[in-house]
Amino acid sequence: MTTPELPTQYTPADVETRSYERWVSEEYFTADPSSEREPYSIVLPPPNVTGVLHIGHALDHSIQDALTRRARMRGQETLWLPGMDHAGIATQNVVEREIAKEGLSRHDLGREAFVERVWQWKEESGGRILGQMKKLGDGVDWSRERFTMDPGLSRAVQTIFKKLFDDGLIYRAERIINWCPRCLTALSDIEVEHSEDEGELVSIRYGSGEDEIVVATTRAETMLGDTAVAVHPEDERYAHLIGRQVELPLTGRSIPVVADEHVDPAFGTGAVKVTPAHDPNDFEIGRRHSLPSLTVMDERGVITAHGPFEGLDRFEARPAVVAALRQQGRIVAEKRPYLHSVGHCSRCKTVVEPRLSLQWFVNVSPLAKAAGDAVREGRTRIHPPELAKRYFDWVDDMHDWCISRQLWWGHRIPVWYGPEGEVVCVGPDEEPPAGYVQDSDVLDTWFSSGLWPFSTLGWPDKTPELARFYPTSVLVTGYDILFFWVARMMMFGIYAMEGRPPFHTVALHGMVRDQYGKKMSKSFGNVVDPLDWVERFGADATRFTLLRGANPGSDVAISEEWAGGSRNFCNKIWNATRFALMNGAAVGELPVEELTAADRWILSRLQEVIGTVDAAFEEFEFARVSDVLYHFAWDEVCDWYLELAKIQIAAGQEHTRLVLGHVLDALLRLLHPLVPFVTEELWRAVTTAPSIVVAPWPTVQESLRDGAAEEEIVALQGLVTEIRRFRSDQGLKPGQRVAARLSLSGTALAPHEGAIRSLLRLDQPSDSFAATARLDVGGIQVEIDTAGTIDVAAERKRLEKDLAVARKEAAQVAAKLGNEQFMSKAPDDVVAKVRARAAQADQDIARLTAQLDALPTG
Numbered sequence: 001m002t003t004p005e006l007p008t009q010y011t012p013a014d015v016e017t018r019s020y021e022r023w024v025s026e027e028y029f030t031a032d033p034s035s036e037r038e039p040y041s042i043v044l045p046p047p048n049v050t051g052v053l054h055i056g057h058a059l060d061h062s063i064q065d066a067l068t069r070r071a072r073m074r075g076q077e078t079l080w081l082p083g084m085d086h087a088g089i090a091t092q093n094v095v096e097r098e099i100a101k102e103g104l105s106r107h108d109l110g111r112e113a114f115v116e117r118v119w120q121w122k123e124e125s126g127g128r129i130l131g132q133m134k135k136l137g138d139g140v141d142w143s144r145e146r147f148t149m150d151p152g153l154s155r156a157v158q159t160i161f162k163k164l165f166d167d168g169l170i171y172r173a174e175r176i177i178n179w180c181p182r183c184l185t186a187l188s189d190i191e192v193e194h195s196e197d198e199g200e201l202v203s204i205r206y207g208s209g210e211d212e213i214v215v216a217t218t219r220a221e222t223m224l225g226d227t228a229v230a231v232h233p234e235d236e237r238y239a240h241l242i243g244r245q246v247e248l249p250l251t252g253r254s255i256p257v258v259a260d261e262h263v264d265p266a267f268g269t270g271a272v273k274v275t276p277a278h279d280p281n282d283f284e285i286g287r288r289h290s291l292p293s294l295t296v297m298d299e300r301g302v303i304t305a306h307g308p309f310e311g312l313d314r315f316e317a318r319p320a321v322v323a324a325l326r327q328q329g330r331i332v333a334e335k336r337p338y339l340h341s342v343g344h345c346s347r348c349k350t351v352v353e354p355r356l357s358l359q360w361f362v363n364v365s366p367l368a369k370a371a372g373d374a375v376r377e378g379r380t381r382i383h384p385p386e387l388a389k390r391y392f393d394w395v396d397d398m399h400d401w402c403i404s405r406q407l408w409w410g411h412r413i414p415v416w417y418g419p420e421g422e423v424v425c426v427g428p429d430e431e432p433p434a435g436y437v438q439d440s441d442v443l444d445t446w447f448s449s450g451l452w453p454f455s456t457l458g459w460p461d462k463t464p465e466l467a468r469f470y471p472t473s474v475l476v477t478g479y480d481i482l483f484f485w486v487a488r489m490m491m492f493g494i495y496a497m498e499g500r501p502p503f504h505t506v507a508l509h510g511m512v513r514d515q516y517g518k519k520m521s522k523s524f525g526n527v528v529d530p531l532d533w534v535e536r537f538g539a540d541a542t543r544f545t546l547l548r549g550a551n552p553g554s555d556v557a558i559s560e561e562w563a564g565g566s567r568n569f570c571n572k573i574w575n576a577t578r579f580a581l582m583n584g585a586a587v588g589e590l591p592v593e594e595l596t597a598a599d600r601w602i603l604s605r606l607q608e609v610i611g612t613v614d615a616a617f618e619e620f621e622f623a624r625v626s627d628v629l630y631h632f633a634w635d636e637v638c639d640w641y642l643e644l645a646k647i648q649i650a651a652g653q654e655h656t657r658l659v660l661g662h663v664l665d666a667l668l669r670l671l672h673p674l675v676p677f678v679t680e681e682l683w684r685a686v687t688t689a690p691s692i693v694v695a696p697w698p699t700v701q702e703s704l705r706d707g708a709a710e711e712e713i714v715a716l717q718g719l720v721t722e723i724r725r726f727r728s729d730q731g732l733k734p735g736q737r738v739a740a741r742l743s744l745s746g747t748a749l750a751p752h753e754g755a756i757r758s759l760l761r762l763d764q765p766s767d768s769f770a771a772t773a774r775l776d777v778g779g780i781q782v783e784i785d786t787a788g789t790i791d792v793a794a795e796r797k798r799l800e801k802d803l804a805v806a807r808k809e810a811a812q813v814a815a816k817l818g819n820e821q822f823m824s825k826a827p828d829d830v831v832a833k834v835r836a837r838a839a840q841a842d843q844d845i846a847r848l849t850a851q852l853d854a855l856p857t858g
Helices: 012-025 055-073 088-100 111-124 128-136 151-166 220-225 280-289 314-327 365-376 385-395 445-449 464-469 479-496 530-537 539-547 560-582 597-618 622-650 655-671 676-686 707-729 750-760 792-817 820-825 828-854
Strands: 039-043 077-081 170-180 185-187 192-206 213-217 228-231 245-248 253-259 271-274 331-345 353-362 381-383 415-417 423-425 472-478 503-509 512-514 556-558 738-742 773-777 780-785
Touching: 012 539, 012 676, 039 055, 039 464, 055 077, 055 128, 055 472, 055 503, 055 512, 055 530, 055 539, 055 622, 077 464, 088 111, 128 530, 128 539, 151 170, 151 423, 151 445, 151 479, 170 280, 192 220, 192 245, 192 314, 213 220, 213 228, 213 271, 220 314, 228 280, 271 280, 314 331, 365 385, 365 479, 381 385, 385 479, 445 479, 472 479, 479 503, 530 539, 530 560, 539 556, 539 560, 539 622, 539 676, 560 622, 560 655, 560 676, 597 622, 597 655, 597 707, 597 750, 622 655, 622 750, 655 676, 707 750, 707 773, 707 780, 738 750, 792 820, 792 828
Parallel strands: 039 077, 228 253, 381 503, 472 503, 512 556
Antiparallel strands: 039 472, 170 185, 170 353, 192 213, 192 331, 228 271, 245 253, 415 423, 738 780, 773 780
8 A cells, every 4th residue: 555645754763663563474574385486595694592683693684684685576485594593602601690690500400400491591581683683674584483402403413413423423532622611611613712812931941961852831831741742853953862751840750752743843942842631732742652641630720730739720830830940940941921822712711721531523524525525516606706715724624523512501412321331322213221321411502503504494304495495595604604604514414415515605794894994892992783773873774884885705894974874875765755756756657769868868777777786686796786776876866867857847748757656666676675674665655566575676678778868868967067066166056046058059968958957057048148157068168147146256365265275286296396306216106196286286277267267357
């Protein structure tokens, strides 16, 4: 139903909630797997259940919404599937903090009661981000919302675990892993954030006399667990020591010197301490040389080695060990502060400790190879293509994945142990033998989210959704998790789905930064809350600001000023549509043969814009889509065509109303994926259709391309622009009417004289007309009578002042260019800038002189 009259102003708050609720109730976003239409599907990267919508989410979601809205309008059966990740460590930490307020720990509650409390928290407080997605306008299929611990997804996790286990791709072993002494769990590489921290590099002398050898370390406390010193086999400095024992200070032990090619003889002293239980590289050296692994630190980072350091926290033990070594004369050198890369738990920011631990692992070698081959063979496209190298760097050198976590919240590992040490993996439809005990660990959150593209569609069952929408069309995500999440989904999808990768295309975008290109951080004070922008500027303006900066794989710069500009753009579209409706704009069949040059021009330009927008969408160039539509809407439709249309309608050109309606209809549909709310409200006012959400996407009509009309109106625009500039130079106000003579006779612009005069506020000359200012534009003579319309004396004074400044500038740059010393020593780019200043000054002098000459005398 057509809106009877648009309000004078667009108020997003009056439109957004109402429109969104109607879209959902009308089931516009609900996908039908039984449809015969071409499928288009995206699964939303599941935000953490603990999360809120941050600016990175807003960019990610705006891109996905734009893609799915366009696909829906193009007639594809479109599924955008939403959901959340259970976020093991993050969620457990949140709930542990909550129960700590009651003076309790999870151990006080017990596992079952604690997990029940987490589910309770999830129902009450989790999922705030899903409500916030509605405010942004996300057109997701809410009927298919998923959670990584839903019964169906839990079944998928158990199924693939057992399949991997039975195929020998899951195993349990003692390995060095990342360990968080605060969360008391293993971490994957992607749960560790590295930063350059200040520390101390200490050089320590092991042995004495001929057996003396110096090693350097930033973690002096771990020397208590050293079981060797390693040197390069071809390092002549230490050839006499290889195979011999040296004294390990403070411990009363002697350790061997071993030769290993891993050691870089050019780094430091060329000798390294080997602590197999507390360093991943040392662990591998230990395996190669059959060295013992001595654990000298417990799970909380407390020293367990016998002696004076036992019971000290690792950071207390470090200076204590150095002091003891110094007392014995074992410290050769100390460098502080020493900047080095330190890993921190991404959840609690505690310094991560490498730790030898019995954990579950996935043998990723065959899975990673298949994931790499899928991209190399073109079955999955990474866009932009230059980022594919990063993907290959990751999958071609992937280490086995530690998947066990020492948590209570998550998918519990489906392995059971018998009384005699038996090990049984139990599938979703199986029961463990009586008397067996389940493994206490849970799976890494990324294990279940790695199944997301197919578990959410019903796998392992053969559902209609799985048959229809897998593989998904595109994955939209930031390049920063390309290596982690994307690689895991590729591995699992190919493995579970008979060699079919989960996406046709992986479209990567960058991070959101501030207007100066700086990373957003609370410490910098430049973090933008997208919900604050939605409140202040509207969802459409927020989205448009993000999309206008989104180029494939590149970071996106934003600012509050640009958000205000996007709001102005939405208002411009609103006002233009309102003006058009007030002037009788209507949608109907176009009588092309009866249209004016201006009508044919805007229709031709529209075809070019549709083609450009389509091409840019296919390459995920959202900045280009936004920019093309912005300039077409503002510069061509609003600034030019509406003005010309107003003149034509006043002159009785009724067909112009149809052109106006046609252009607005198409423009609003082109803009809809980017700014859905304002376009919905306006389109329903322009047409009688129920919603723009299900309106057909505009297509190029070749018959409406008209090069001659475009050339004609470009000439008109050039003339009008030059005369406007001339008027301004003459001191005339934009709305000030003056008499003028135009020599248009015999030119292509002769039929447009009425429009030109109307646009420029130029009256017909009277019999007594006397030109006081003249202009030549491409052979067209323009004469204007400014007598009595400007303060000649004041204008002359202003121009003379500007001319004096221009002459002074010309003299200064001429002096520089005439200075041999400057010319011989100044860099070429500096000289070029001075020459450019000289040319500009000459132009300014000529222009201002001409304006002074054109002023009336007397």
